[in-house]
Amino acid sequence: MEKVTTKIFGYVRVSSKEQNLARQIDSLKQYVPDERDIYADKLSGKDFNRPAYNTLKNMVRSGDTIYIHEMERLGRNKNEIKENLEYYREKGVMIRILNLPTTLIDYSQYDNKLQKMLMEMVNNILIEVLATMAETERDNIRKRQREGIDAAHKRGVKFGRPNKNLPDSWVTDYEDWKEGKVTAVSLMRKYGMSSSTFYKKVKSYEKSL
Numbered sequence: 001m002e003k004v005t006t007k008i009f010g011y012v013r014v015s016s017k018e019q020n021l022a023r024q025i026d027s028l029k030q031y032v033p034d035e036r037d038i039y040a041d042k043l044s045g046k047d048f049n050r051p052a053y054n055t056l057k058n059m060v061r062s063g064d065t066i067y068i069h070e071m072e073r074l075g076r077n078k079n080e081i082k083e084n085l086e087y088y089r090e091k092g093v094m095i096r097i098l099n100l101p102t103t104l105i106d107y108s109q110y111d112n113k114l115q116k117m118l119m120e121m122v123n124n125i126l127i128e129v130l131a132t133m134a135e136t137e138r139d140n141i142r143k144r145q146r147e148g149i150d151a152a153h154k155r156g157v158k159f160g161r162p163n164k165n166l167p168d169s170w171v172t173d174y175e176d177w178k179e180g181k182v183t184a185v186s187l188m189r190k191y192g193m194s195s196s197t198f199y200k201k202v203k204s205y206e207k208s209l
Contacts, residue, residue: 006063009056010038013073017042024069027098031067045076046180048084057084062092070099077180142175166201167191174205 010032012024021040032038041050048054060066066088068074074095075081088095096103102125173190176182188198 006061006065007037008032008065008067009060010067011040011053011056011073012038012069013041013043013045013050013053015042015044024073027069028067031096031098044180045072045074046178047077048075048080057087060088060091060093065094065096067096067098069097071097146171166205170201170205174202 008031010025010028012021012028014021014024019042021042025035025038025040028038029035039052039056041052043050056066071081074097075084085095098104173182173187177184177187184195184198187193188195191198193201
């Protein structure tokens with residue numbers, strides 16, 4: 001029987017075209033033998049609709065390994081992180097995250113049954129704990145941002161141009177939209193705005209932050 005060769009891949013991501021991937025790529029080179037096997041996206045982590053990521057996801061096979069610099073590079077949405085980690089677990093692909101030492105342990109010294117059990121345990125930890133951490137951190141950032149804005153408003157501080165006729169629900173809806181929880185079209189319908197008006201409101205609001 002022909003021996004199946006497993007491969008080692010890497011995945012890196014930044015949120016915009018202006019950001020540099022070099023730091024993440026350099027950190028993965030010591031683990032990924034061929035730099036051509038490091039897949040890169042310059043897109044937001046709010047969802048998993050990213051071309052390089054999806055190419056890699058569809059390419060990996062059982063026994064393969066994917067190295068990632070840190071959990072946030074994989075994604076930021078708890079439910080989707082969980083779905084993707086479960087996908088890799090079921091497929092038998094190991095996810096290793098550089099700033100999480102537990103995921104870097106080499107299990108090859110154990111027999112196949114124990115090795116599989118330990119890898120399963122690590123992937124379960126990633127699914128149940130790390131995805132929650134990513135979501136919690138995002139919630140904390142939103143909370144700190146909102147508290148800072150509210151405190152400044154109480155002191156009479158004005159932020160940029162006034163947001164004309166924005167309802168109280170705008171802040172929550174805007175944040176949900178940025179995180180991919182709702183679509184721009186659904187908010188245009190909700191507020192009765194045209195596309196151009198909606199994006200003008202968004203631009204004005206972002207300047208005020």
